[in-house]
Amino acid sequence: xxxxxxxxxxxxxxxxxxxxxxxxxxxxxxxxxxxxxxxxxxxxxxxxxxxxxxxxxxxxxxxxxxxxxxxxxxxxxxxxxxxxxxxxxxxxxxxxxxxxxxxxxxxxxxxxxxxxxxxxxxxxxxx
Numbered sequence: 001x002x003x004x005x006x007x008x009x010x011x012x013x014x015x016x017x018x019x020x021x022x023x024x025x026x027x028x029x030x031x032x033x034x035x036x037x038x039x040x041x042x043x044x045x046x047x048x049x050x051x052x053x054x055x056x057x058x059x060x061x062x063x064x065x066x067x068x069x070x071x072x073x074x075x076x077x078x079x080x081x082x083x084x085x086x087x088x089x090x091x092x093x094x095x096x097x098x099x100x101x102x103x104x105x106x107x108x109x110x111x112x113x114x115x116x117x118x119x120x121x122x123x124x125x126x127x
Contacts, residue, residue, distance in 0.1 A: 012067060020064025027057040051092070058088075 012020075031050040033039075039046070062068040068077050 012064065016064060020060055023060045023064070024057055027053050027060065047096075058085075 031053050034046060034049065062081060068081055
């Protein structure tokens with residue numbers, strides 16, 4: 001086997017790379033469209049779809065661009081990927097939890113505006 005053939009086998013053919021590129025582009029365009037077109041669906045459903053497509057895109061990148069296979073290097077790459085996925089899930093879940101709690105505990109803008117107006121009227125009455 002020549003070095004060129006071995007190199008192409010390890011890093012995929014141009015066709016495989018184009019398939020990976022097309023899948024990555026589609027998996028980016030769909031969530032972009034859903035958000036920009038303001039599709040009428042529940043916000044939690046929309047977030048779930050976007051996160052699901054993001055997870056699929058991660059797999060596409062791992063398979064088509066990083067050439068990760070279960071059999072490569074006695075499975076160590078596979079286990080490292082599983083570990084990375086677990087860390088990713090923890091980070092995403094934690095981020096969503098923090099953002100949800102911040103959203104629930106933030107004072108609505110109309111209440112803040114009312115408080116500012118009350119403070120201004122008190123200051124004008126005192127001064």
